[in-house]
Amino acid sequence: MKGRVLIIDSDREDSEALRRELQDSGYEVLTESSSGSGVEVADTFAPIAIVIDPSANGADAFVLLKEIRARQPHTPIILTARNSSIETAMRAIQEEGAYHYFEKPVDPEKFLVVLERAVELAETRRENEILRRQLRDRGAFGELVGNSETMQEVYLLIEQVASSSASVLITGESGTGKELVARTIHNLSPRRNAPFLAVNCSAIPDTLMESELFGHEKGAFTGAVSRRHGCFELANTGTLMLDEIGEMPSLLQAKLLRVIEERVVHRLGSRKDIPVDIRILAATNKEPHGAVRDGTLREDLLYRLNVITIHLPILADRMEDLPLLAQHLVTTLAAKHNRPARFISPAALDALRYHSWPGNVRELRNVLERAVVICSGEQIERHHFAPYPFEQRQRLRSEDTVTFPVGTPLEEIERQMILRTLDKTGNNKTKAAELLNVSLKTLHNKLNAYRARGLVSKLGEKK
Numbered sequence: 443m444k445g446r447v448l449i450i451d452s453d454r455e456d457s458e459a460l461r462r463e464l465q466d467s468g469y470e471v472l473t474e475s476s477s478g479s480g481v482e483v484a485d486t487f488a489p490i491a492i493v494i495d496p497s498a499n500g501a502d503a504f505v506l507l508k509e510i511r512a513r514q515p516h517t518p519i520i521l522t523a524r525n526s527s528i529e530t531a532m533r534a535i536q537e538e539g540a541y542h543y544f545e546k547p548v549d550p551e552k553f554l555v556v557l558e559r560a561v562e563l564a565e566t567r568r569e570n571e572i573l574r575r576q577l578r579d580r581g582a583f584g585e586l587v588g589n590s591e592t593m594q595e596v597y598l599l600i601e602q603v604a605s606s607s608a609s610v611l612i613t614g615e616s617g618t619g620k621e622l623v624a625r626t627i628h629n630l631s632p633r634r635n636a637p638f639l640a641v642n643c644s645a646i647p648d649t650l651m652e653s654e655l656f657g658h659e660k661g662a663f664t665g666a667v668s669r670r671h672g673c674f675e676l677a678n679t680g681t682l683m684l685d686e687i688g689e690m691p692s693l694l695q696a697k698l699l700r701v702i703e704e705r706v707v708h709r710l711g712s713r714k715d716i717p718v719d720i721r722i723l724a725a726t727n728k729e730p731h732g733a734v735r736d737g738t739l740r741e742d743l744l745y746r747l748n749v750i751t752i753h754l755p756i757l758a759d760r761m762e763d764l765p766l767l768a769q770h771l772v773t774t775l776a777a778k779h780n781r782p783a784r785f786i787s788p789a790a791l792d793a794l795r796y797h798s799w800p801g802n803v804r805e806l807r808n809v810l811e812r813a814v815v816i817c818s819g820e821q822i823e824r825h826h827f828a829p830y831p832f833e834q835r836q837r838l839r840s841e842d843t844v845t846f847p848v849g850t851p852l853e854e855i856e857r858q859m860i861l862r863t864l865d866k867t868g869n870n871k872t873k874a875a876e877l878l879n880v881s882l883k884t885l886h887n888k889l890n891a892y893r894a895r896g897l898v899s900k901l902g903e904k905k
């Protein structure tokens with residue numbers, strides 16, 4: 443069974459016709475002829491979608507819609523009606539969040555496509571909502587941990603890009619969590635049940651990379667003793683993460699660009715088009731425009747991938763996340779190794795705070811993994827980190843400088859500068875306004891404007 447669908451329509455003939463179509467396609471259907479009973483039934487029947495003719499029983503269509511929305515905020519609503527005005531339909535979609543509108547008689551084929559899409563979207567939304575709640579409670583987003591303003595921005599971006607198939611470029615130093623971000627995007631996307639494959643271009647010799655990515659036919663080159671499927675075929679319908687994209691030879695970057703644009707691959711030694719439906723997430727630990735200047739990244743590929751960029755901050759720039767991250771890692775690693783460690787002593791945490799973390803979260807994880815393994819009690823102490831050579835001075839935080847490519851819109855410079863200053867002041871708005879030399883009121887107004895445009899998450903706001 444594909445799920446339950448509730449139809450609220452006073453016209454028996456219409457609802458019966460639709461019921462038959464939906465049942466034939468594997469849905470379980472319940473029809474209600476009055477809006478009152480429809481609303482009641484919706485609570486217990488737990489439908490995955492609700493189909494409503496707003497003229498059912500002459501009730502005010504909008505009252506009915508509002509009521510259903512309030513009770514079933516995540517269930518998509520599809521409207522069907524005869525001869526109703528386009529204005530009513532638009533209003534229902536815009537104001538009441540109805541998913542789609544069909545003029546009767548309903549074309550069953552189109553209806554089924556829309557229904558499937560609506561259900562998929564609702565599922566993604568529901569999962570995002572769960573994640574958002576987690577985030578509010580624990581400063582985490584999926585497996586990503588961190589409560590800093592910069593990480594909140596990352597979560598918001600992930601949420602925005604997850605549902606589409608757009609390519610995303612993930613930048614950040616080694617160990618900042620690029621692969622984890624890629625996995626999170628995949629897990630939140632409609633492709634989550636299809637494969638996720640991560641290929642590290644710096645780990646594959648140039649000579650083998652083409653066959654690794656695109657596959658080969660038997661005899662395509664010396665040593666090709668049998669046919670081999672490439673990563674594109676293996677990850678088909680899913681997500682392919684290309685890590686360290688700048689390490690890919692230029693010729694292959696050109697081929698990759700063609701695959702992205704034409705959505706077909708050719709195995710080495712074959713001219714046959716193999717259609718692929720793949721979402722590409724590319725990652726690099728270099729500044730991408732710099733990599734273009736150095737000749738390691740093709741400009742045309744960067745432009746194709748750069749539609750959305752998610753930049754991950756270095757750990758030294760989000761030290762306020764350190765306690766949360768460290769605690770999360772201790773819990774996970776203790777479970778993994780079946781060890782008793784549960785907490786980190788304040789002195790030990792201080793020691794971690796002094797370090798500059800050039801290896802970012804990966805380095806933190808390594809340090810804590812070792813400590814968890816050797817710690818025989820519940821509490822991790824400073825000496826469990828020995829002989830780890832912590833430098834006893836803070837690295838110059840790159841937080842104190844912000845760079846923008848030439849031509850960055852002034853508005854964007856202003857926004858980032860405000861967010862970074864807030865980060866530095868630990869979200870103290872009075873201090874931030876002082877540093878930025880604007881009034882507190884101006885700062886508040888700007889933040890409100892960003893929030894209204896969805897450019898900064900409400901949840902990122904600490905009181």
Ligand SMILES: Nc1ncnc2c1ncn2[C@@H]1O[C@H](COP(=O)(O)OP(=O)(O)O)[C@@H](O)[C@H]1O
Nearest residue numbers: 585586587615616617618619620621622803804
């Ligand atoms: N925000 C984060 N929250 C929790 N764990 C993280 C976070 N960022 C990185 N990690 C962990 O640090 C390690 C390195 O992350 P990874 O995604 O491989 O980094 P990168 O691909 O940028 O080198 C992994 O074990 C990952 O789970």
Ligand SMILES: [Mg+2]
Nearest residue numbers: 617620621685
């Ligand atoms: Mg990596």
